[in-house]
Amino acid sequence: MSALSPAIQDREELVENPYLPYPVRIDDIVVETEDRNLKTFKFVFLNEQDEKKFDYHAGQFAELSIPGKGEIPIGIASSPVEKGFVMFTVNKAGVVTTHLHNMKVGDIMGIRGPLGNWFPWEMLEGKNVLLVGGGFAFTTLRSSIVYMIDPANRSKFGNITVVYGARTPGMLLYKNELIEWEKRDDIDMHITVDATDDPDWKYNVGFVPPVTEEKAPQGDENTYAIVCGPPIMIKFTQPVLEKLGYTHDRIIMSLENRMKCGIGMCGRCNIGRELVCKDGPVFTLEQINQTPREY
Amino acid sequence: MDSHRINQLTHQRINQSRRDTDMKIVAIDKKDWEKGLDRLREAYRLIGPVKEDRYHYFRELPQGQAPDFDFFNTRISAKEIVYPQSEDLFEYTLDETKEDYHLLKEVEKDYSPKAVLGIRPCDAKAVELVKLNFDTDDYKDPYWLRAWEATTFVGLACDSPCSTCFCTTAGCGPYHEEGLDVLLADDGDRYVAKVLTEKGENFMKAAGWTEGAEAEARFESGKSAAEEKIVSTVSTEKLRSADTLALHGNEEMWEDISFSCINCGTCTFVCPTCWCFDIQDEVHGKQGRRMRNWDSCMFPIFTVHTTGHNPRGTKLQRVRQRFMHKLKYFVDKYDAGIMCVGCGRCVQQCPVNIDIRRVCDLMDRYGATDACAVEG
Numbered sequence: 001m002s003a004l005s006p007a008i009q010d011r012e013e014l015v016e017n018p019y020l021p022y023p024v025r026i027d028d029i030v031v032e033t034e035d036r037n038l039k040t041f042k043f044v045f046l047n048e049q050d051e052k053k054f055d056y057h058a059g060q061f062a063e064l065s066i067p068g069k070g071e072i073p074i075g076i077a078s079s080p081v082e083k084g085f086v087m088f089t090v091n092k093a094g095v096v097t098t099h100l101h102n103m104k105v106g107d108i109m110g111i112r113g114p115l116g117n118w119f120p121w122e123m124l125e126g127k128n129v130l131l132v133g134g135g136f137a138f139t140t141l142r143s144s145i146v147y148m149i150d151p152a153n154r155s156k157f158g159n160i161t162v163v164y165g166a167r168t169p170g171m172l173l174y175k176n177e178l179i180e181w182e183k184r185d186d187i188d189m190h191i192t193v194d195a196t197d198d199p200d201w202k203y204n205v206g207f208v209p210p211v212t213e214e215k216a217p218q219g220d221e222n223t224y225a226i227v228c229g230p231p232i233m234i235k236f237t238q239p240v241l242e243k244l245g246y247t248h249d250r251i252i253m254s255l256e257n258r259m260k261c262g263i264g265m266c267g268r269c270n271i272g273r274e275l276v277c278k279d280g281p282v283f284t285l286e287q288i289n290q291t292p293r294e295y
Numbered sequence: 296m297d298s299h300r301i302n303q304l305t306h307q308r309i310n311q312s313r314r315d316t317d318m319k320i321v322a323i324d325k326k327d328w329e330k331g332l333d334r335l336r337e338a339y340r341l342i343g344p345v346k347e348d349r350y351h352y353f354r355e356l357p358q359g360q361a362p363d364f365d366f367f368n369t370r371i372s373a374k375e376i377v378y379p380q381s382e383d384l385f386e387y388t389l390d391e392t393k394e395d396y397h398l399l400k401e402v403e404k405d406y407s408p409k410a411v412l413g414i415r416p417c418d419a420k421a422v423e424l425v426k427l428n429f430d431t432d433d434y435k436d437p438y439w440l441r442a443w444e445a446t447t448f449v450g451l452a453c454d455s456p457c458s459t460c461f462c463t464t465a466g467c468g469p470y471h472e473e474g475l476d477v478l479l480a481d482d483g484d485r486y487v488a489k490v491l492t493e494k495g496e497n498f499m500k501a502a503g504w505t506e507g508a509e510a511e512a513r514f515e516s517g518k519s520a521a522e523e524k525i526v527s528t529v530s531t532e533k534l535r536s537a538d539t540l541a542l543h544g545n546e547e548m549w550e551d552i553s554f555s556c557i558n559c560g561t562c563t564f565v566c567p568t569c570w571c572f573d574i575q576d577e578v579h580g581k582q583g584r585r586m587r588n589w590d591s592c593m594f595p596i597f598t599v600h601t602t603g604h605n606p607r608g609t610k611l612q613r614v615r616q617r618f619m620h621k622l623k624y625f626v627d628k629y630d631a632g633i634m635c636v637g638c639g640r641c642v643q644q645c646p647v648n649i650d651i652r653r654v655c656d657l658m659d660r661y662g663a664t665d666a667c668a669v670e671g
Contacts, residue, residue: 018434019384019574019585023398067387067397068583070576094601108397231604257606258598260574263434266590267571268597270616271606272539273624278433292543294598294606294616 018263021065021110022050027085029105034170038136039101040077040089043111054114056080057121058143059254059282062113063262064088064100072096073259073277076114077139079146081153086111089139089173115262116281119144119226119252127222128158132237134165134208134229138173140254141228149187161217165192165208165233169201190215209236212244219246226252238285248286255281255288255295271295321499322508323479323486329361331502335410338501339447342376343412344369353411362412364481367457368638372567373418374425376411377442381588384438384574390581399585404438410447410498417460417636419448419474420467421567424636427629428570438587447498449488450475452517456525459639461652464528466632469521470514480510480517487513529655531633534626537662542623543615545661552654553614555647560591562641562649563617568634571597592616618654 024043032038041064045051056062056076063071072094078087092101103109119140129148133141141164148157162181166172172191182189182203192204192211204211208229217223225246227237234253241251257269257276264278271291274280323331335341336358343362345354350370356362385399426443429436453460453469462468472478476495479486487510490496499505563569573590576583590597593613599605607613625634635651642650 016435017401017437019437020399020401065399067399067585068389068576068578070585071574097601110397110399256600258600260572264431265428265434265436265570265572266574266587267428267592267620268590270620270624272543272619273628290540292540292619294612 019112019261021063021071021112022054023047023108024086024111026103026105026107026109032089032173033136033166034168037092038089038173039092040087040173041100042078042085042087043109044085045111046108051084051086054086054111056086056114057118058147059118059140060114060116061140061262061281062086062088062111062115063259064090064096065110065112066096066099066103067109069096069099071112071260071262072100073115073256073262075137075140075143075254075281077142079143079150081147081150089136089142091136112262116277117279119254119282121147124224125156126158127224128161128217130161130163130216130223130225132163132208132212132216132225132227132229132241134233135167135171136173137228137230137254138164141226142174142177144226145181145187149181149184154186158222159188159217160186161188161190161215163190163192163208163212163215165194165204165206165211167194169193169196169198188215207236208233209240212237213240216241216244219244219250221250224250224252226254228254248289249284251285253283253285253288255283257295319490320508320510320514321488321490321504322482322506322510323488323502323504325484325486327504328486331504332356332361333358335498335502338408339498340405340407340409341412342409353414356412364413364451366413367455368415368417368453368640370640370644371565372421372638372640373411373414374421374567374570376409376414377422377446378425378439378570381586382438383584383586385585387583387585388581389578389583402584404441406441406445408445408447410449412449413451413479414448414475415453415638416450416469416471416473416475416478417462417465417467417638418567419450420471421474421636421638422448423474424568424631424634425570427631447476447494448474449477449479449495449498452478452480452514452521454481454517454521456521457639457643459527459642460525460637461527461529461639462637463522463525464531465635465637467636468518469525470518478514480514482510482513489514527639527652529633529635529637529652530659531622531626531655533659533662534622534633534655535630535662537623537658539619539623539627542658542661543619546611548657548661549611549615552618552649552657553611556593556610556614556649557647558593558595558610558613559646560593561644561646562651563591563593564589565640565644567636567638567640568621592620614649618651618658621651622655622658 023046027044028042030040061075065071074088077089255276259269259277260266262277264275269276341356344351351366383402429439476492478489571590572587574587598607621634
């Protein structure tokens, strides 16, 4: 079939395989939390040109791909302004993440992405940004903070306020950076823990919602809130933000659902007609209100 | 090449192949049928319905075997011809002494031209609907698209539809041409073939079937006669305007619909428009494969989080997802009608007699009351 063959040939050259991960090497592993359940993995691309192709924005995620085990969608914790590596903080929970926690520096695996949409950075320019995070959902918020306070970007944003809480001081992610950010005067940090018996703890004690109520700026048309945390935190933070005057189109959230393909094809992560992997994971509360909330 | 450009090319190619072909009708004497098939085998792998036990299935047709056209419809849809139930995506080695240890490599596959003979118009239209999922502006599924592009769809018009067929009100019909390259109709001692695309034209040439025929009337009368035989219908007019959240929130209706469901997944398995899949790694010794398998929204594990939380943990939620996806989310997202072609397989094969025709009518009726309530 000579008439058919060129077309097929053509097609094979045109299609990039979105299921094929970029090969990476584990460059560094940091144990983040006292329960040792959260580790941060720094990856370096085996092929230099792949780093350029992996061109991401703060708020996106990727599939970490371990041959023999499978793939797992994880938010990108490094920031687009950080070059030479990508970083993910992973909670040990299932088959893939448990295996990953047992891997060592130098091991080869894959990363597929970047996937999904991102926080609306263009829209946020010139605005005040409130970031509310809880537990280990702080990863893409870290990416966002590093992006916003980068010297090239800081002037693009108004006030930046961060409320970040964990159960105990030992469960906070990125502790060294948190302390650094505390010292800066161009970012308003409010670190909190649910409880602690550490007499030297000099930050807040209390759940994220009441700390937010106390510390966060009033919502107005120039102020947006980005909220990432466990369901219970989100549930109690929403009325606080409403009380502070944040309208639903100015409350931005990142959703999670079980995923496989990450490119909107395998069909499981939908909330109504929206696919969390491709149309999300970032939605405004106003958008989420229009869905059946199956997440 | 960015994905936008790829998309343009795809559309160009399709439009071209439709435009260049003057619709023509060719007569195939049944005496020449097997001879033509043999000629086709030089250029195509042939696939067609074959009777196994009580039912017909699509199978590859080796030399000497003709497709069996004495059937209503195949037990399982034709979707597996471009989208196998289980398919390897990559292979790799876990042997750390090997240089390519842990590196995923594409699996070599046969994308040589193949032709499916005797696909029913409903199944062919379904392939077009499924294509909306696999061929998007943002991403192209290379496995699905390569297989689709390698396939020539030679349909067989339905002159004796089943009692469960409702294609005529599901955006399809017994002589529907969407998704087909050639449409065959049985005409006594000959077949008449409507050549619909360039792909179809190439196929006919390869078979040596080129004798033109004045058979437009055969298609027209056959079409109206077949359409008249399809008496079962669905109402879909109000689905588009129905309020998604109100429809989704009608627990009483969904309780009624899902009550008898046992979440066996048969409906999704036999459905020509169900496309959901799972990706799994399988390892034998040091050799691994990443594969994708058909999956089903009927199974709890389809959506369960690692924490144990399941957004669709109940039977009601899963049944609702299936019908809302087919009859509402899809309708809203693509504006291409419902994600159902009326083949009736799920109606025939559901072990507890859940009938999508009834569900569709209930949803449509609810959409109507919903619209009235808003107007009032």
